[in-house]
Amino acid sequence: MRRRFLKHLTTFAGSIWLSGSGLFKAAYAAWPSDNFKEQSYQDTLTRLFNQAELIETHKIKIKAPKTAENGAVVPVTIQSDLPNIGKVYILVDNNPKPLSAEFNLSNDVDFFITARIKMAASGQLIIIAMDNENIYKASRFVKVSKGGCGN
Amino acid sequence: MSSIKIRSKRLGDKMQIRTLIAHPMENGRMRDKDSDQLIPAHFIQELIVKHNDKTVISSHLSGSISKDPYFVFMLNNVNSGDKITISWVDNLNQFDSEDHFIK
Structure with a gap:
């Protein structure tokens, strides 16, 4: 038992060494495949936030087209004055895999992100942001003329 | 040539960082038009x-x-001569990194 523990310890130390050397472009954390897997929007929310309360807010501004001609490229800009936001999620409720991206922001970064995402069909674009205490949620409806997820 | 392009622009006391990355971002659900085979997933994970x-x-x-992902971020406390590095890793463990120096 103890030997196995030691073995684990050396493997762990080895991976740290590798990441430090730059030979292995180490992840800051393993890609959370469960968060990104094919599941319903509600299941994604439950997985990410358990039963925590999501506070609806108007303080997160979402800029996105009312109608997106091509669901494969939907430009999105999100911006907010909410302080101390450390984590931001971009979700699309009608995508087979609702979670699009998650961002960790340090204190030196504004809550400002522009990205281009895919939308399979018309639906809500949901932004969820976390500070140390609260979880905020804002959403916006985007009509999609031609889906962009390969249905 | 790097797959990553970085542009910076000073906006008041903030620095706007724009990046464009050349990557197919295949989600594994698209079909090849000719062969009708599913195109394997190939996308940036990090x-x-x-x-x-x-x-x-x-x-x-x-x-x-x-x-070809495009992102814009807004950074604070960035000065002339500072280095901005953007890197990515995809699901096939390919990766790239690019440095950009602020004018």
């Missing part, structure tokens, strides 16, 4: 922005980010 070697943004992405 994108990191560093300011003078300190990580300021780390992110996990999915295949539902558009082909």
